[in-house]
Amino acid sequence: MVQVWLKKGKERSLWRRHPWVYDTAVQKVSGKPQNGETVQVMSFDGKFLAWASYSKDSTLRARCWSFVESETIDAQWFENKITKALAAREHLFERTSAIRVIMGEADQLPGLVVDRYGDFFVTQFQSAGVEYWRETIADILMKQAGIRGIFDRSDAATRHREGLQERVEVLRGEEPPEQIEVVEDGIRYGVDVRNGHKTGFYVDQRDSRYLAQRLAREFKLRHGRGMRALNCFCYTGGFSLALLAGGADEVVSVDSSGEALETARKNAARNGFDEQKAKWVQADVFDFLRKAREAGDTYDLVILDPPKFASSHRHVDRAARAYKDINLNGLRIVSPEGQLLTFSCSGAMDVDLFQKVIAGAVIDSKREAWMVARLGAGEDHPLMMTCPEGEYLKGLHLKLR
Numbered sequence: 001m002v003q004v005w006l007k008k009g010k011e012r013s014l015w016r017r018h019p020w021v022y023d024t025a026v027q028k029v030s031g032k033p034q035n036g037e038t039v040q041v042m043s044f045d046g047k048f049l050a051w052a053s054y055s056k057d058s059t060l061r062a063r064c065w066s067f068v069e070s071e072t073i074d075a076q077w078f079e080n081k082i083t084k085a086l087a088a089r090e091h092l093f094e095r096t097s098a099i100r101v102i103m104g105e106a107d108q109l110p111g112l113v114v115d116r117y118g119d120f121f122v123t124q125f126q127s128a129g130v131e132y133w134r135e136t137i138a139d140i141l142m143k144q145a146g147i148r149g150i151f152d153r154s155d156a157a158t159r160h161r162e163g164l165q166e167r168v169e170v171l172r173g174e175e176p177p178e179q180i181e182v183v184e185d186g187i188r189y190g191v192d193v194r195n196g197h198k199t200g201f202y203v204d205q206r207d208s209r210y211l212a213q214r215l216a217r218e219f220k221l222r223h224g225r226g227m228r229a230l231n232c233f234c235y236t237g238g239f240s241l242a243l244l245a246g247g248a249d250e251v252v253s254v255d256s257s258g259e260a261l262e263t264a265r266k267n268a269a270r271n272g273f274d275e276q277k278a279k280w281v282q283a284d285v286f287d288f289l290r291k292a293r294e295a296g297d298t299y300d301l302v303i304l305d306p307p308k309f310a311s312s313h314r315h316v317d318r319a320a321r322a323y324k325d326i327n328l329n330g331l332r333i334v335s336p337e338g339q340l341l342t343f344s345c346s347g348a349m350d351v352d353l354f355q356k357v358i359a360g361a362v363i364d365s366k367r368e369a370w371m372v373a374r375l376g377a378g379e380d381h382p383l384m385m386t387c388p389e390g391e392y393l394k395g396l397h398l399k400l401r
Contacts, residue, residue: 002031002039004054004062011043014050014064017386019105021052021062029054035163036132038065038073053110053129057163063110063129075136081108082140089380098182098191100203100380105387111158114141115199117180117191119148122199123171126158134171142172149173151193153200157311168194181270185210187241188270190263197307202238204377204393205305208341209242211375211397215301215339216246225249226277227300230292230333232285232326237264239303239341244273252299254281254288286322289329298335303342305395310346319346320357327361331369331400340398343375347392354394362398373397 006014010025021041033039033054041050041062048069052062065073085107092099102114104126111127121141125131131154141150150172159166170176179190184206193200212229219227226249231239234253241264243251255261261280268278281288285306304326310319327342334340344354351374362369375395383390 002029002033002037002054003042004029004039004052005042006044006049008044011047011049014041014067017064017067019050019052019064019108019110019384019387020060020389021064023059023061026061034132036128036130038129053127053132055128055162058128058161060127060161063105063127065108065110065129075140078109078133078136079140082137085109086144092380096182096184096206098184098189098201098203098206100378103381105390106382106384111162112137113199115201115203117182117193117200119146120174120176120180120193121147121150122193123150123152123154124156124199125152125154125164125167126156126162128162128164131162131164138171147173149176151176153193153198185213185242185245187213187245189236189238189241189267190270192263197235202235202305204345204381205238205343206378206380208343208375208395209238212239212301212303212341213242213246216243216248219300220247228252228298228335229301229303230254230299231303231305232289232330233304233306234264234280235260237267239305240264240278241267241271241273243301244268244277245271248277250277250279252279252281254283254285256282256284258282286325286329289326289333293329293332298333298338300335300338302330302334302338302340304330304340305343306345308346309344310348313348316346316348316353319344319349320353323349323354323357324361324364327358328364331361331365331367331398334367334400336400338400340369340400341375341395342398343393343395345393347389351391351394355396358396358398368401369398370401371396372399 005027007027039054050064051066052064085102112130113124115122152171154167191200228250229243231253234255240251240253309322377393
């Protein structure tokens with residue numbers, strides 16, 4: 001058995017069941033492990049700490065499968081973990097046909113992401129360990145009831161850091177259709193699993209989309225009219241469709257991608273929404289917000305859900321300035337007693353820093369605002385409490401006073 005020995009003091013995080021071992025923590029490696037091979041992680045004084053996958057090219061040198069010495073990491077072990085993960089999400093099918101069924105470290109399968117869209121699984125193998133077990137994992141997934149095929153979207157930047165090539169291909173079963181239709185809280189969306197962001201859809205924003213729908217419905221009941229809303233970085237219209245379903249009178253949706261906007265238009269038509277209530281704008285959001293502020297434009301609700309501004313800790317300062325910019329201008333165009341939903345999906349920016357950046361934007365905007373809720377990913381994107389780095393999506397719900 002290949003063993004990875006840690007430097008003195010570096011075993012403490014594994015005692016707390018944190019699943020990552022960085023290269024700087026490694027004292028020596030006995031043997032010559034293949035990339036992704038299972039190894040024993042040992043303390044400096046020879047005590048067992050964990051079973052882990054070895055990654056020879058990554059600064060994350062090992063990712064822990066299990067902290068139980070008596071366990072064996074084999075095909076049956078993977079089947080047990082996958083079955084348990086799928087069962088934990090089963091109740092969500094009452095609400096949606098788009099679900100993250102495996103969430104990496106939270107399901108003790110570090111580096112593996114699996115989303116289900118209708119009858120298809122879409123996979124992302126983001127670590128050397130799950131790549132090593134790729135065929136076994138695919139066989140287990142394909143055995144699940146109702147699955148017609150598995151499409152692999154292993155094209156994230158994390159693979160390069162693991163010394164792995166990109167893969168975008170049918171892994172098992174049927175070729176998926178050009179768009180897979182999913183239904184979430186009564187709204188129909190078309191998902192392009194080949195070319196869409198992430199695995200084709202922002203499954204993680206389900207609860208916040210439902211919040212937007214509820215806010216639109218409550219606004220209409222209170223004011224006797226539908227709200228005027230702005231959805232920035234709208235992508236394929238997730239929040240926009242939720243607002244229209246809630247009874248908004250006008251939803252302005254902004255994105256730099258004409259292709260994404262065309263899909264959003266088709267999604268609106270798919271649901272039979274009034275074309276006159278949806279305005280799709282291809283523009284740079286930073287420029288759009290500045291011009292809207294200068295024109296004195298206002299909205300009852302502004303949603304800011306930008307792409308990742310910080311890909312690593314080296315980019316956090318630059319990202320903070322970008323978040324400050326869009327939120328400052330966004331706050332200035334919220335109507336009196338209007339609302340703002342603002343998000344960051346940059347894992348390198350923690351919750352406290354994001355809240356401080358938004359507080360700075362509130363101060364500089366000279367507006368009064370309550371934070372009424374912190375927002376995050378849905379329950380199918382759980383956070384392993386011993387690995388807080390997994391909390392990548394965070395959001396704030398502000399009400400202006």
